Amino acid sequence: MIAPADLAAIVGTTLVVAAVISGVAVLVLQALRRASILLRLGIVVAAAIASIVGGTIAIAQAMYISGHDFVVLAWVIGVAAVVSLGVAAVLGMGLVRTSRTLRNATRAVGDGHVVAATPQDSGEFSALGQELADISRRLAESREEVRMLDESRRELVAWISHDLRTPLAALRAMAEALEDGIAEDPQRYYRQLRSQCDTLSHLVDDLFELSKIQSSSLQLELGPLSLYDLVSDAVADLSPLAALHSVTLNESQDGDLTVLGDARELSRVVHNLLVNAIEHSPAGTSIHVAVREASASTVVLSVIDEGGGIPEEHLGKVFDAGWRGTTARTPRAGVGSGGAGLGLAIVHGIVAAHDGDVSVENTARGCRFDVSLPRFSRVGQAGPATVPS
DSSP, rough: OOOOOOOOHHHHHHHHHHHHHHHHHHHHHTTTTTTHHHHHHHHHHHHHHHHHHHHHHHHHHHHHHHHHHHHHHHHHHHHHHHHHHHHHHHHHHHHHHHHHHHHHHHHHHTTOOOOOOOSSSSSHHHHHHHHHHHHHHHHHHHHHHHHHHHHHHHHHHHHHHHHHHHHHHHHHHHHHHHHHOOOHHHHHHHHHHHHHHHHHHHHHHHHHHHHHHHHTOOOOEEEEEEEHHHHHHHHHHHHHHHHHTTTTEEESSSSOOEEEHHHHHHHHHHHHHHHHHHHHOOOOOOOEEEEEEEEEEEEEEEEEOOOOOOOOGGGTTTTSSSOOOGGGGGGOOOOOTTTTTTTHHHHHHHHHHOOEEEEEOSSSEEEEEEEEEEBBBBSSSSOOOOOOO
16 A cells, blocks of 8 residues: 555656656647658657656656666566557558548649548548548539539620620611611611610510529519419410410419419519410410419419420520520510520529429420419518529
């Protein structure tokens, strides 16, 4: 049994020696803070061993251990120290290899490559490697999305430039003919000037609406809205345009369903869908507009045309700004939207702002666009809203 005084002396001496050696080790680590992890790990292990050796020597001297016993103790400590340093070196080299692997993976991520997660020597490093792999995958997806968005924007600018150039060239030619007095029928030129101005006005309105949607600044005045009135008004407004192209508009509704929405914006949705259908419907065909109750909380508005359908690989692009149909669905000249490919993108943005959804699918003879909107609830409150980003 060790006497309390002797135990206190042993503990105190050991603490003093360990504190001095640890302090020296901290100073050395601070000076070598940019050194390799192998060297820093060796310093930590050496400091621990030195603390044990120093404490042991100090206590042995105080206890007057015999020379023979002290030599035995020194050999035991020496062998243990060598083995400990060897184990630390092996561990340090493993950490260096892992660090090099992760550094290379990080460099590859920075260069735009997708890296695979590789098992490492510890759970923490394996988790870090997995996180790097996930980040590289997300970055690759983001880069692809940005590339596609940039390509879409370039195409949109090119198409809009073409759509602006065409009416502007016509306006310039007619204005010069009127100015030079060589127009054989000035009144016809005036009507054509008015038509080209309307085309430009439609295009500018679409661009302005799309910019508000994409910048999350579209303000909605939400309130109860009768889809019966909305659809009936749109069909009545566009019936002359449909008749001009020998297309029939008809509608069917499951009663007077009410949704929570902005009357002006949802009118634009129905108008754009109908104009799109008229643009792509051959003469002698019909367009059907149907409104039905999908559930207790959802109303679906469908526009079904006979325009030949859309290739399956293009269905995912229908609501992209600037997308135009293939040859089978190329719009005819003179139909109301100006052909900039913005109408369906505007439809998608407005419907999303109403917490709804719009989809498209091919039918036997054409396309079917379905717009799902939340049904008006008496407990809901109307008010202004902003389109989500």
